[in-house]
Amino acid sequence: MSEYRRSATISAPQQDVFSWHSRRGAFERLAPPWQPTRVVGTTGTPPTPGAEVRLRVKIGPFWLPWTAKHGDWAPDAEFTDQQVSGPFAAWHHTHRFEAMTKNTTRLDDIIDYRLPLGPAGALGRGYARHQIDRMFRYRHRVTADDIAWHQHYAARPMRLAMTGASGLVGAALTAFLRSGNHQVTQLVRRPTDEPDTVPWDADNRTWPADAFEGTDAVIHLAGENIAGGRWTGARKQRILESRVDGTRRLCETLAGLPAPPATLVTASAIGFYGDRAETVDESSTPGEGFLPEVCQAWEEATAPARACGIRVVHLRLGIVLTPAGGALKQMLPLFRLGVGGMLGSGEQVMSWVALDDVLGSVLHVLATDAVSGPVNVVAPAPVTNRVFTKSLGRVLHRPTLLPAPGLALRLVLGEMAEALLLTGANVVPTRLTESGFRFAHPTLEGALRHLLGRSETEHAGDVAS
Numbered sequence: 001m002s003e004y005r006r007s008a009t010i011s012a013p014q015q016d017v018f019s020w021h022s023r024r025g026a027f028e029r030l031a032p033p034w035q036p037t038r039v040v041g042t043t044g045t046p047p048t049p050g051a052e053v054r055l056r057v058k059i060g061p062f063w064l065p066w067t068a069k070h071g072d073w074a075p076d077a078e079f080t081d082q083q084v085s086g087p088f089a090a091w092h093h094t095h096r097f098e099a100m101t102k103n104t105t106r107l108d109d110i111i112d113y114r115l116p117l118g119p120a121g122a123l124g125r126g127y128a129r130h131q132i133d134r135m136f137r138y139r140h141r142v143t144a145d146d147i148a149w150h151q152h153y154a155a156r157p158m159r160l161a162m163t164g165a166s167g168l169v170g171a172a173l174t175a176f177l178r179s180g181n182h183q184v185t186q187l188v189r190r191p192t193d194e195p196d197t198v199p200w201d202a203d204n205r206t207w208p209a210d211a212f213e214g215t216d217a218v219i220h221l222a223g224e225n226i227a228g229g230r231w232t233g234a235r236k237q238r239i240l241e242s243r244v245d246g247t248r249r250l251c252e253t254l255a256g257l258p259a260p261p262a263t264l265v266t267a268s269a270i271g272f273y274g275d276r277a278e279t280v281d282e283s284s285t286p287g288e289g290f291l292p293e294v295c296q297a298w299e300e301a302t303a304p305a306r307a308c309g310i311r312v313v314h315l316r317l318g319i320v321l322t323p324a325g326g327a328l329k330q331m332l333p334l335f336r337l338g339v340g341g342m343l344g345s346g347e348q349v350m351s352w353v354a355l356d357d358v359l360g361s362v363l364h365v366l367a368t369d370a371v372s373g374p375v376n377v378v379a380p381a382p383v384t385n386r387v388f389t390k391s392l393g394r395v396l397h398r399p400t401l402l403p404a405p406g407l408a409l410r411l412v413l414g415e416m417a418e419a420l421l422l423t424g425a426n427v428v429p430t431r432l433t434e435s436g437f438r439f440a441h442p443t444l445e446g447a448l449r450h451l452l453g454r455s456e457t458e459h460a461g462d463v464a465s
Contacts, residue, residue, distance in 0.1 A: 001090065002125065004111040004132050008140035012147045014099040017107060018076045020147050021095060022047055025178030028171075029146060030139045033324040033355070034453055038063075046070055047079040047095070059087060068093075089121070090114040107143065109136055134453035141450060142356070145440045149360045150180035153367040160366075161212050163187045163200070163250070164221030164267070168325040169317075169358055173219070176359040185211055187222075205246045207253045217263035217366055218254060222246055223298075226271075226291075227327075231416045236290060243298040251305035264305050265365055268314040270351055270378060271295050275423035281430035282316070282374045291419050299374065311372050313365045315358075318378035318427060322355040322451055331392065338398045344406035346386030348424035351378040354441040354451060364437045376429045380442050385424070388444065395448045 010017050020026055027046075031037040036058040044051030047070045055066040066086035073079050076097065083091035096108040115121035115128055160177060164170040165186035174184050186194075189202045198211040212218060224242040229235060247266060254260050272295035273280045274287015286292045295316070302312045321328045334340040353361075358377055365371045383391070393400035409417040429437075441447035449455045 001112050001114050002129070004109075004113070004129060004136075006109050006133070006136040006140065008107045008144065009100065010105045010107050010144050010147060011103065012105055012151060013103055014097050014105045015076050016151070017105040017143070017147060018097045019181075020143070020150070020179055021079075023179045023181060025175035027053070028175035029142055029179050032135050032138045032453055033322050033451060035135065036324070040065075044070075047073070047081065049073045052084070053081075055086075057087065087116065088113050089116045107140065109139070137455055138450065138453050145356060145360075146176065146179060149363055153363050154180075155367060158182045158216040158366065159185075159214060160217050160219060161185045161187060161198075161215045161261075162219040162221065163246075164223065167221060168322070169267075169320060169355070170219075170221045172322075172324075172355055173221075173359050173362055177363070180363070185215070187211060205242075205249050207250050209253050209257060212254060212257060212261060213259070215261045217261050217265060218250075219362065220247060220250055220264065220266040223267065226269075227416070227420060230414050231290070231419075240294050240297065243294060244301045247298060247301040248304065251302050251310075254310060255304045255308040260305075260308055260310055263311045263313070263366060264302065265313045265315060265362060266299075266302060268295050268299050268316045268374065270316050270318050270376060270425060270427045271419070272299075272316055272374070273425040273427060275348075276425040279426045279428055281428050282376055283430075287425070289419065290415070311369065313372055314374045315362070315365070316374050316376045316378075316427075317358065318351040318353045318376070318382075320355055320358055321352050321447060324355075328451070335392055335396055335398055335400070339402050340389065340393065340398065341400050341402040341404060342389045343385050343404050343409065344422040346384060346389065346403065348385050348422060349382050349426045350385055350388050350424055351376075351382040351427035352388070352444065352447075353377055353379045354447040356450075357439050357441055360440060361432055361437060364432065364435070368435055371431060371435050373431075375431045376427050377432070378427045378429050379439060379444070379447070380429055380433065381444065382426050382428070383444055391445050392448060395445060395452060395454050 038056045040054040040056055042053050046053055049070055051070045053068050056063045057066050064087050067084040068081045069084050071080040071082055078096045080094050090113060092112045094110040098106040100106050115124060160182055162170060162174060162184055165174050177184050186197045187200045188197045191199045198208055200207050224239045226239055271291030272286050273284060274289050274292045276287060286296050299314045306312050320326050323329055323332055331340060361377050365375060389400045406422050409421055441450060
């Protein structure tokens with residue numbers, strides 16, 4: 001058996017750190033985004049003794065089953081889980097929590113493991129240890145950041161309803177909010193046996209009013225994927241209608257409730273600004289073209305909610321970075337092969353944001369009553385595509401010498417290439433920063449190293465052995 005240990009100091013009371021690990025959503029938050037993992041099912045209530053979690057973990061091109069069973073338990077102090085079946089010959093994980101001061105906790109993760117394939121498996125010992133270390137560096141950073149956010153905005157648990165909860169942002173946001181002890185009801189397209197889900201009629205874009213009764217806030221993320229295919233006339237119409245009609249009907253439903261929720265947080269995009277050379281913030285006028293027109297109509301469709309006194313926040317999302325999906329996931333295969341490069345001239349500005357900061361910003365606007373209207377959800381340091389390309393290559397230790405000519409992108413993707421890849425805007429998060437939000441990942445290279453598990457230095461207070 002080999003042993004791996006990593007410790008971190010978390011600025012929170014021992015009970016709070018333990019409780020965070022025991023809530024729904026914590027496992028999903030701790031799963032590294034570069035290592036796809038699916039929860040297939042659970043029995044019992046993890047991490048209580050006897051509870052089991054069934055997973056599927058992607059290793060290379062294969063999805064492998066992994067079942068873990070929880071064992072020893074000391075409330076607020078320790079719990080364990082052990083592999084019942086999975087990719088390791090043996091795996092036993094001890095989670096230990098020790099109060100250092102009233103508001104500081106030492107978190108220890110202790111892994112005893114044995115690789116498969118006997119003597120042949122031992123040849124991969126160094127690689128396995130490196131991958132485990134990547135994972136736990138990431139887990140400890142997420143633990144510290146998430147708990148800090150939840151503590152900062154901890155007024156009371158909220159009852160929330162969310163559309164688009166199966167999407168890239170929605171799934172991560174659901175896990176994040178549930179791990180903070182908030183109740184999230186997901187509006188889903190098809191009936192499911194999952195708890196806290198309610199179906200809605202996607203074909204007719206009608207919403208079940210009873211799903212919103214008694215909620216503190218509604219988070220509306222549903223809409224056709226704008227990067228899901230070439231922009232034909234029919235596809236552009238679906239993109240527009242899915243956002244405008246769905247949002248308007250949702251707001252009419254909320255306005256008709258006897259007691260509407262206090263807050264509606266709805267997705268929008270920095271596409272509102274179009275292709276701009278100057279720096280823009282929430283006070284700037286809209287740009288020209290298809291995406292600015294969609295974003296304007298999308299935001300205006302919330303009028304019925306505003307008219308009945310609901311506080312409405314429009315999240316103008318930038319380029320959301322995570323290897324689990326979106327633009328970064330599509331870039332990674334080419335960059336890892338060493339054939340990634342600039343798009344077009346490389347001078348277009350990319351107003352990006354790490355997925356974790358998107359989650360934190362949603363909690364911020366939910367908890368900050370003074371914030372309403374448009375909010376740019378972008379990091380405070382946008383970069384050109386040229387700089388982004390060089391940064392990603394540096395993090396991956398790969399060359400970035402092969403550009404993708406603008407003409408070729410236009411021929412393959414048409415109008416979508418121009419709107420999403422070859423133009424940009426220098427967008428700054430004025431309302432977030434002025435209202436007191438603090439980014440966990442304000443710089444591009446730091447964000448990429450966190451998201452890809454490529455940190456060069458240990459975080460302060462961490463000890464690996």
